[in-house]
Amino acid sequence: MLTSPVRTPHRDRFRDLIHSLTGISLPPSKVQMIDQRLRRRVVAFALPDTETYLERLLGGALPDGELRTVIDLITTNTTSFFREADHFDYLAEVIAPRVAARSRPGHPARLKLWSAAASEGAEAYSAAMVLEEARRRGHDFDFAILGTDLSQRMVERAIAAVYGQDQLTTVPPDLLRRYFLSSSDPSLAGKARIVPELRRRVKFRNLNLMDTRFPVDRDVDVIFLRNILIYFDPATKEQVVERLAGHLRPGGILLVGHAESMVVRSSALRQVKPTIFQKT
Numbered sequence: 001m002l003t004s005p006v007r008t009p010h011r012d013r014f015r016d017l018i019h020s021l022t023g024i025s026l027p028p029s030k031v032q033m034i035d036q037r038l039r040r041r042v043v044a045f046a047l048p049d050t051e052t053y054l055e056r057l058l059g060g061a062l063p064d065g066e067l068r069t070v071i072d073l074i075t076t077n078t079t080s081f082f083r084e085a086d087h088f089d090y091l092a093e094v095i096a097p098r099v100a101a102r103s104r105p106g107h108p109a110r111l112k113l114w115s116a117a118a119s120e121g122a123e124a125y126s127a128a129m130v131l132e133e134a135r136r137r138g139h140d141f142d143f144a145i146l147g148t149d150l151s152q153r154m155v156e157r158a159i160a161a162v163y164g165q166d167q168l169t170t171v172p173p174d175l176l177r178r179y180f181l182s183s184s185d186p187s188l189a190g191k192a193r194i195v196p197e198l199r200r201r202v203k204f205r206n207l208n209l210m211d212t213r214f215p216v217d218r219d220v221d222v223i224f225l226r227n228i229l230i231y232f233d234p235a236t237k238e239q240v241v242e243r244l245a246g247h248l249r250p251g252g253i254l255l256v257g258h259a260e261s262m263v264v265r266s267s268a269l270r271q272v273k274p275t276i277f278q279k280t
């Protein structure tokens, strides 16, 4: 038998709070998911149920920083190396040569890339490997990558740049050999870390896409905004795309996830391919 999802004033207020802070929509169909993700917190405070936990959280009766922890738990951080591979082909075959063409002898042009919902860094480091490979093939340019995410836990993981074998299955073997180091540290057994030369080019920071201004350059060559718009309502999607478009240089490229191409409607962008948009 179908049961209607649990709705109470605390749950409704919690949903509104998460939406206003993160842009993430939590429709009634996600009640079970929220309960599952908050279970650890309910247990940590030895509370009887989610309802009591939410009442305390919303009433400010839990320690400082609890809301931060909750936001971390609510975000979905699924990612992988070379996810949606055609974007990395486009980076190698179209964007890198285009930037290299801006270089002058002795003055390599700098390609700026922003991974705007970076999760634990696989997207940003995949891009770094692709760009380093383009340089090895003789394209003359320099590059700098910024990865940002709302989840502080993910930002810390991305900075650590340590990945388990199960996460490395989508990395081509030659890139695995060139850009990952396995560690002798027993706590890192079975894991591999991105080499320092690549880590130096990729910085990560905590950033909320709901903010009205971002401390990010306004001449970025390519922004990865992938698998994040799906969590936002239509008005939020539009605002985020518009704000990010303001950080692209003319001719710069915005990449969205394959489930998200239909939501990009901005007069500042023209569609080049289904998920690839160029600043006009």
Ligand SMILES: C[S@@+](CC[C@H](N)C(=O)[O-])C[C@H]1O[C@@H](n2cnc3c(N)ncnc32)[C@H](O)[C@@H]1O
Pocket (backbone or CB within 6 Å): 021, 022, 023, 024, 075, 076, 077, 078, 079, 080, 083, 116, 117, 118, 119, 120, 123, 148, 149, 150, 151, 154, 207, 208, 209, 210, 225, 226, 227, 228, 257
């Ligand atoms: C599903 S992951 C996508 C990761 C990567 N872009 C990819 O496609 O593999 C979505 C990420 O967006 C982050 N996120 C959610 N809301 C956000 C917001 N308001 N501002 C910045 N990041 C946010 C989450 O923490 C999560 O790590």
